[in-house]
Amino acid sequence: MCGIVGYIGKRDSAPILMEGLHRLEYRGYDSAGLAIARNEKLTIVKTKGKVRDLERILPERLKGTTGIAHTRWATHGEPSDRNAHPHSDASGRFAIVHNGIIENAASLRAKLEASGVAFKSETDSEVLAHLLAAMPGDKLEDALRAVLRLVTGTYGIAVVDALRPDSIVVARNGSPVVLGIGDREMFVASDPAALVRHTQSVVHLDDGEIAVVRADGYETATLEGGPTAKTPLTLTWTHESFDKGEFSHYMRKEIAEQPEAIRRTLSGRLESRFQTTHIGGLEMAARELLEVKRVKILGCGSAFIAGALGAHLIEQLARVPASAEPASEFRYRNPVIEQDTLYIAVSQSGETFDTLAAVQEVKRKGGRVLGIVNVVGSTIARECGRGIYVHAGPEIAVVATKTFTCTVVAFALLAIHLGRLHDLSTAQGARLLAALEALPGQIETILHQEARIATLAQTIAKHENAYFVGRAAGYPIAMEGALKLKEISYLHAEAYPASELKHGPLALISPQTPTVIVMPRDDLFAKNVSTIEEIRARNGLTFVVTQPGDPLPVAVDAVIEVPKSEPALDPLLLNIPLQLLAYHVALARDRNIDQPRNLAKSVTVE
Numbered sequence: 001m002c003g004i005v006g007y008i009g010k011r012d013s014a015p016i017l018m019e020g021l022h023r024l025e026y027r028g029y030d031s032a033g034l035a036i037a038r039n040e041k042l043t044i045v046k047t048k049g050k051v052r053d054l055e056r057i058l059p060e061r062l063k064g065t066t067g068i069a070h071t072r073w074a075t076h077g078e079p080s081d082r083n084a085h086p087h088s089d090a091s092g093r094f095a096i097v098h099n100g101i102i103e104n105a106a107s108l109r110a111k112l113e114a115s116g117v118a119f120k121s122e123t124d125s126e127v128l129a130h131l132l133a134a135m136p137g138d139k140l141e142d143a144l145r146a147v148l149r150l151v152t153g154t155y156g157i158a159v160v161d162a163l164r165p166d167s168i169v170v171a172r173n174g175s176p177v178v179l180g181i182g183d184r185e186m187f188v189a190s191d192p193a194a195l196v197r198h199t200q201s202v203v204h205l206d207d208g209e210i211a212v213v214r215a216d217g218y219e220t221a222t223l224e225g226g227p228t229a230k231t232p233l234t235l236t237w238t239h240e241s242f243d244k245g246e247f248s249h250y251m252r253k254e255i256a257e258q259p260e261a262i263r264r265t266l267s268g269r270l271e272s273r274f275q276t277t278h279i280g281g282l283e284m285a286a287r288e289l290l291e292v293k294r295v296k297i298l299g300c301g302s303a304f305i306a307g308a309l310g311a312h313l314i315e316q317l318a319r320v321p322a323s324a325e326p327a328s329e330f331r332y333r334n335p336v337i338e339q340d341t342l343y344i345a346v347s348q349s350g351e352t353f354d355t356l357a358a359v360q361e362v363k364r365k366g367g368r369v370l371g372i373v374n375v376v377g378s379t380i381a382r383e384c385g386r387g388i389y390v391h392a393g394p395e396i397a398v399v400a401t402k403t404f405t406c407t408v409v410a411f412a413l414l415a416i417h418l419g420r421l422h423d424l425s426t427a428q429g430a431r432l433l434a435a436l437e438a439l440p441g442q443i444e445t446i447l448h449q450e451a452r453i454a455t456l457a458q459t460i461a462k463h464e465n466a467y468f469v470g471r472a473a474g475y476p477i478a479m480e481g482a483l484k485l486k487e488i489s490y491l492h493a494e495a496y497p498a499s500e501l502k503h504g505p506l507a508l509i510s511p512q513t514p515t516v517i518v519m520p521r522d523d524l525f526a527k528n529v530s531t532i533e534e535i536r537a538r539n540g541l542t543f544v545v546t547q548p549g550d551p552l553p554v555a556v557d558a559v560i561e562v563p564k565s566e567p568a569l570d571p572l573l574l575n576i577p578l579q580l581l582a583y584h585v586a587l588a589r590d591r592n593i594d595q596p597r598n599l600a601k602s603v604t605v606e
Contacts, residue, residue, distance in 0.1 A: 002099065012062075020194035021051045031071070033086055034070070037165035038064030038165065068159075083123050094159060095129070112134075115134075128155075155172070155174070156170075176191065178190065178191070203230045242394055242396060254396070255580060262440050263440050266409065266437065277414075277433075282414075282417075292340060297323070298325055303348060308475075310407075310408065313568055317428075317432070339368075343359075344372060345373075350371070351379050370387040412432070415568070457581050464512075465512070475495070477518045487599065509538040519546040520570045529552070533554055547561060547570070
């Protein structure tokens with residue numbers, strides 16, 4: 001993996017491909033390259049490093065109206081020029097770019113080497129190019145079908161043939177491929193972000209599909225050769241959404257966008273007549289929802305943590321047992337799928353491979369599954385068929401900020417909806433709806449505290465370790481705060497339930513280990529005060545995120561206050577300072593905030 005771009009039409013492809021690669025930089029990568037087909041020859045240029053490094057070595061007059069390009073995130077082989085994509089066969093006729101993992105690459109490579117093929121890279125992807133060259137037949141799509149019958153694994157792949165540059169052939173299995181429809185030109189990408197400047201009309205390939213893309217249109221079919229029918233979707237994002245504007249980093253911009261993003265998540269979904277919520281995408285009648293006896297939420301990274309908060313919301317407001325589990329582990333334990341359980345898959349991109357695999361496992365065993373995703377038309381959204389779009393808008397920074405917040409808001413909408421079907425009163429429903437509407441304004445007041453949070457970040461940035469603790473719903477917020485800090489500052493951070501400190505982690509408390517305490521003024525406030533006292537007794541630094549009220553009955557090193565909401569929604573507001581804290585710690589440590597090392601925005605491989 002990580003990013004694919006392709007173009008065929010009437011214009012020179014190189015500038016379009018380079019622009020598309022820039023649009024995909026947010027996904028995280030270690031090398032970049034492109035291949036242009038012209039006059040029965042391929043020109044391949046690739047390099048370790050960033051897209052700007054590729055730009056520096058491009059020939060000045062690189063002509064050709066058919067081309068493919070790629071940003072790579074290393075899986076097989078270290079980041080290097082020779083391991084960068086595109087890859088070609090020995091004759092230089094075929095060029096391929098590939099996202100995914102070919103699981104049987106080693107055995108295929110051994111057979112090819114035994115037949116005299118010399119490999120130039122350590123990648124699994126190069127196998128595909130040499131297999132293409134070994135296939136008989138006149139049509140590129142038939143040769144690619146034959147190759148993919150030999151392959152075990154996942155792929156999003158695009159191929160060009162120097163001798164027949166009138167088409168690009170693409171295929172998908174487990175890694176996204178999107179076609180963009182233009183005016184006598186077509187585009188290919190692994191992410192719609194690469195297409196929004198040129199077209200708003202896109203087609204998403206499904207697993208097991210192959211497409212022949214020409215300047216005047218496209219044809220899709222199964223790998224077996226049967227034609228498939230596709231309905232184009234309209235992208236709602238514009239290319240302006242992918243600009244940083246006045247901000248130095250996409251992450252900071254996306255933190256600032258959260259009030260407006262929440263308004264979009266709520267738009268049209270608050271039903272004041274019955275003090276409930278309206279979620280059209282659920283496509284589940286009240287009778288079916290009342291049959292649900294348990295909710296199981298599946299996600300990875302921040303999506304899993306949002307699911308943990310969602311489980312808390314559902315249990316508190318609907319009184320339905322709910323839990324969250326990492327999707328990456330779910331299918332490997334041969335899970336028991338219960339007919340009265342509602343499974344919810346959470347993914348910002350809608351393409352997370354582990355989460356998609358979990359969805360397919362649930363469906364294979366006859367379970368009911370909903371999706372909560374941000375990207376319309378994404379694979380998980382289509383696989384689930386029903387659910388909630390969070391409408392947070394494009395998120396470019398690798399770390400989740402506004403999509404995390406909007407996903408939790410989506411869970412609040414679902415929890416209120418379920419709660420009103422059970423025992424949540426109209427008065428409680430009215431208070432919750434009002435609290436949801438107040439969230440954007442409250443977040444804006446928190447953002448005004450940025451200068452103070454930045455000062456606190458200077459202190460934490462001097463250390464190499466930190467703890468985050470919280471109780472009940474405060475614990476997932478502590479998890480998210482620790483995750484953000486470690487992702488972008490590389491400062492080691494761990495989250496624990498506050499009550500767990502005395503069961504081991506307290507051994508590491510010292511003046512060199514600051515602790516951030518997530519501390520709403522709720523029924524557990526006094527117990528959190530006791531936690532602070534335990535830390536202070538070991539000379540630990542304590543930084544408290546809380547709400548307005550009486551002065552804390554114990555000395556601490558710093559306090560950040562956020563507005564009070566309804567208790568179920570308090571965690572949303574307590575999280576915002578932790579986003580700003582992580583950002584400013586990373587800024588103080590001079591990190592690559594938008595593209596932290598070793599990470600990718602959307603993990604589409606196992």
